[in-house]
Amino acid sequence: MMHMKHPEVQEDSSITMSTDTDVSLSSYDEGQGSKFIRKAREAPFVPIGMAGFAAIVAYGLYKLKSRGNTKMSIHLIHMRVAAQGFVVGAMTLGMGYSMYKEFWAKPKP
Numbered sequence: 145m146m147h148m149k150h151p152e153v154q155e156d157s158s159i160t161m162s163t164d165t166d167v168s169l170s171s172y173d174e175g176q177g178s179k180f181i182r183k184a185r186e187a188p189f190v191p192i193g194m195a196g197f198a199a200i201v202a203y204g205l206y207k208l209k210s211r212g213n214t215k216m217s218i219h220l221i222h223m224r225v226a227a228q229g230f231v232v233g234a235m236t237l238g239m240g241y242s243m244y245k246e247f248w249a250k251p252k253p
Contacts (some may be wrong), residue, residue, distance in 0.1 A: 189238030196230040 174182075184191045204223035211219045 187209075187238055187242070188233045189241060193231045193234030196234060197227045200227040200230055 180191075200223065204219070204226075208219065
């Protein structure tokens with residue numbers, strides 16, 4: 145035999161859901177600039193990786209005219225590899241930094 149829920153229980157759960165939603169919506173009050181700064185403080189290597197990627201792309205576009213006899217596809221492949229390498233390096237350093245903070249820099253209780 146199937147157990148049916150009472151309508152009062154469903155009304156109570158919907159009231160609880162709306163209260164939970166109201167609480168979670170308060171995090172959207174934060175502006176984009178302050179949110180980016182907060183996230184950058186939590187994980188400092190993310191903006192470093194983004195800036196390095198943008199710098200390598202800008203350098204690749206600047207050097208596009210003076211690439212000499214190099215084919216366009218080879219030039220783009222080299223720039224992609226350099227940009228990806230920088231991002232992977234920044235991610236690796238970031239993981240090492242967060243592991244250091246979590247395991248070695250914490251004071252022992």
